[in-house]
Amino acid sequence: MSLAIAAGFGVLAGRCDTADVRAVHGHRAYEDGAVVPSGPWRPLTRDLARGLAPAAGTPDDVLVELVDVKNIDRTWLDRPGVTRLGRALSPADGLTTTSHHGSGLLIGLHLDNWDRLPYAAKHTGRRRLCINLGPGTRYLLVCDQDAQTVCRAVHSDWTARYPHTDDLRSYVIEGRPVRCYRLRLDPGDGYVAPTEFLPHDGSTEGQQESTAAFWLGRWPSGLFAAGNAV
Template structure:
């Protein structure tokens, strides 16, 4: 399934979302892993076709849905306990990450410090057939700066089929599949969603190409993250 964003106010969605395409990093961009995929940088307003493409079907699969949400802010509450009332007693707190200002993408490889670029998460170790059933990631922007969630419009199962047509059913969709897909000259449409301090998202980061970004921002942004199986509309929507 492609990227679907839950929204009730098209104007509010347009106000915080922009679109671009991808490129592969060059050899001189040594901060990144070889072959990393990053935004082209040419962000533009959403068109009517973009709105149509991300509009969820009447009965969307919750595990593949993106929501821009207002999480409860942890005033005097441990971050580990923040999602407790949200309906998944097994939700897991992943910790915090601090992004410096003006980062095109924010996630690095803990082993060598190089940036991953846009990537897939793999906490749930899911095969091709089950990749759409993974837990969604809840993010809360702790500030002090604004940050973005960047998402690819094409899903991991579609890319896996394209890159491994002979044996995709036996695969575990991976970031490298997206890298091969882009290196082969195929386009991927990107959407970036602006998140002010105190705002957040629920997104299927096991299923969609993604990363955080502070591009164009002059303040750092810390974010807290959780994984869980949450029904749609669990938190108030911002769009």
């Protein structure tokens, strides 16, 4: 399985661009080996957009969807199995935003592990809902190689593994290709994404600071589309 975004070229063209990635070493702000976009950012092409289109059988739990806060019914956030993760303030002009809670160092593109899933079940994790509360614009960074693909490439005993951010770092250091997509989220915009399954992070590159709110849940695809709000 690979990255699928439930939006056509007309929607993505104005808010999505793409870049390669690299591992950083000796950077005072980042963990050693952290994976970050390498730039320059390039416009999304129609061919790339076609490759992002979900297939008829794409499961809900591996799909990225864009969200407008006006289309959210608050009762969806109180359903059984939904976990409120809280809010995070991201400083201005950050290439990536997530830091290690102990060291304070940025971790770069990474895999979430809230659901503690092994290799065979990694694609079944809950998706993360993120809403940009502003005041600045921010971005979702998301990669086209999924956790199972990455884990399988770097471990001979991959069936016994729990896919981890370190696997992504090894994958990139070995010179394997990864494409990163950057989706713009203005205040009031958001996403639902399988952050357990796809390497990702936030970004405020070239923008002012912003706060994001986060939840985990098993929302069916299309739930947050226009017309579904009460």
